Amino acid sequence: MKLRSLLFVPGDRPDRMEKALGAGADALILDLEDAVAPQNKQVARHEVAHFLNQHNEARIFVRVNPLDSPENEKDLNAVLSSHPDGIVLPKAEGGASAAELAKRLTERGNATAQILAIATETPAAIFQLGTYGGAKRLLGLTWGAEDLPAAVGAATSRTPDGSFTPPYELARSLCLFGAAAAGVLPIETVYPAFRDLEGLADYASRARRDGFLGMLAIHPDQVPVINNAFTPSEKELEHARAVIAAFEANPGAGALSLDGKMIDRPHLLQAQRILSLV
Numbered sequence: 001m002k003l004r005s006l007l008f009v010p011g012d013r014p015d016r017m018e019k020a021l022g023a024g025a026d027a028l029i030l031d032l033e034d035a036v037a038p039q040n041k042q043v044a045r046h047e048v049a050h051f052l053n054q055h056n057e058a059r060i061f062v063r064v065n066p067l068d069s070p071e072n073e074k075d076l077n078a079v080l081s082s083h084p085d086g087i088v089l090p091k092a093e094g095g096a097s098a099a100e101l102a103k104r105l106t107e108r109g110n111a112t113a114q115i116l117a118i119a120t121e122t123p124a125a126i127f128q129l130g131t132y133g134g135a136k137r138l139l140g141l142t143w144g145a146e147d148l149p150a151a152v153g154a155a156t157s158r159t160p161d162g163s164f165t166p167p168y169e170l171a172r173s174l175c176l177f178g179a180a181a182a183g184v185l186p187i188e189t190v191y192p193a194f195r196d197l198e199g200l201a202d203y204a205s206r207a208r209r210d211g212f213l214g215m216l217a218i219h220p221d222q223v224p225v226i227n228n229a230f231t232p233s234e235k236e237l238e239h240a241r242a243v244i245a246a247f248e249a250n251p252g253a254g255a256l257s258l259d260g261k262m263i264d265r266p267h268l269l270q271a272q273r274i275l276s277l278v
Contacts, residue, residue, distance in 0.1 A: 001139065002277070003027055003185055003214040004230035005223045006061065006116075010035035011044035017051050023220035024227060027059040032075050033066075033090050041071060045078035052082035061116060063088035067100055080110045086139060091147070092117035094128025098135035105137070114139035116187065119178060120171040121147035129178035140185030142216060143175035162199065176211055188212040194219035204229035213277070232274050240271035 007025035009016050011032045020028050030051065036044045048062055062084045065071035068091075076087075089101050098115050105113055117132070119125055120143040132138060145157040145168050157168040164172065172189070179186035188207035191200045204215055204226050215226045232240070246256050247268050255264040 001185070003140065003187065005215060005217050005226040006187065007217045007220065007223055008035065008063070008190075011048045011062075012036050012040045014047045014051060017047070020220060021055065021058060023223045025217065025220075025223045026214070026227075027061055027085070029061045029063050029088055029216075030084075031063045032071070032079075033063050041074070045075060049079050049082045052079065052084055056083065059085050061086040061088050063090060066091040067097060073104070076104055076108055080105065080108045080113070083110075084113055086114040086116055088116045088118065090118045090144075091121045091125070092119050093122060093125045094119075094131040095133065095135045095138075096128075096131070098132060098138050102136045113137070116140045116142060116185075118142055118144050119175055120144060122151055123148070126171060126174060129174045130181060132178055132182035132184065135182065138182065138184050140187050140214075141175050141179040141182070142187035143172055143189050145171070145189055162193070180211065185214060186212045188215040190216045190218050191222065192218065194222055197221065197225050200225050201229060230277070232277055236274055237278065240274040243267055243271035244275070 003026050005025045006027045006029050007020055007023055008029045008031050009020045011030045017028070017030065030048045032041065032044050032048060052060055062075070062079050064075035064087055067089070087101060087105070089097060092098065098117055101115055115135075115137045116139050119129055119132070119141045129141075132141060145164060148168065148171060149155075149157040154165075154167070157164055159165055176186045188204070191203050193199060200222055207215055208230050214230055217223050217226055242258060243263055246258050246263065247253065250256055255262055257263070
C-alpha cells in the first residue's frame with residue numbers, strides 16, 4: 001500500500017473532513033484522540049462513523065484512544081461497522097499492543113482493518129520496538145515527539161533550530177529499524193510548523209533519504225510537499241531501471257560496474273524499492 005502522506009483531521013470537525021478529501025493525501029486519519037476534547041468524544045464518534053459511511057471510496061484511518069483508556073472500546077464500537085481502512089493506535093507498546101487491538105477488531109466482527117501503531121509515545125514503548133514482527137494486521141509503525149518528552153520530564157524534544165535532541169533522534173531511528181525488522185511501513189512523524197513549507201520539504205526529504213516511506217501531515221497545505229518528497233524523480237527511476245537491467249543481463253554476477261561506479265546486491269534491492277514506490 002502506498003502511503004506517502006497521511007493527513008490528520010479532528011473527528012469532531014466534519015467541515016474539515018470534507019475539505020481534507022481534496023488535499024491529495026494518500027489517506028486521511030480521522031482523530032478521536034488528542035484533537036478531540038473529552039466532552040466532544042461522543043459527537044466525534046458519530047461524525048466519524050457518518051463520514052466513513054458517506055465516503056467509502058477514500059482511504060480512511062481512525063486514530064482511536066489508547067488501549068488502556070475506557071474510550072478505546074467506545075471508539076471501536078462506534079466506527080468499526082463503518083469499515084475504516086485502518087486503525088491508528090496511540091501509545092502502542094510493542095507487538096502485544098498490536099495483537100490486543102487485532103483481537104478487539106476481530107471480536108467486533110471486523111476482519112479487514114489494518115493497524116498503524118504510534119510506537120514511541122511512552123518510555124516502555126522504546127524497549128518494545130523490536131517486538132512487532134509477525135503482528136497480525138500491522139501495516140506500519142510511526143513515532144511521536146510530543147508525548148515521550150512529557151512522559152520522561154524533558155523540557156522539549158527539539159533544539160532551538162527545530163532539530164531533535166539525541167534522545168528523540170534515537171526514538172526516531174529505533175522506529176525506523178523496528179518497522180524494517182517487522183517488514184512493515186515506516187512512517188515519519190509530523191512537522192508541526194505547518195506554515196514553514198520550505199522547512200517541511202527539507203525535513204521530508206531527509207525522512208525519505210533515511211528510509212521512511214511516508215509521513216504524517218497536520219495541514220492540507222503540507223500534503224503536496226510531502227507527496228513530492230516521497231515520489232521518486234525521473235532521474236532516480238532511470239537509474240533504478242538501469243541497475244535492474246544490469247543485473248538481469250548478468251544474473252550470476254555479485255558486483256557490476258555502472259556509469260563508472262560499482263553496484264552490488266544492496267544497490268539492486270534499493271532500485272527495486274524505488275520502483276515499488278510508483
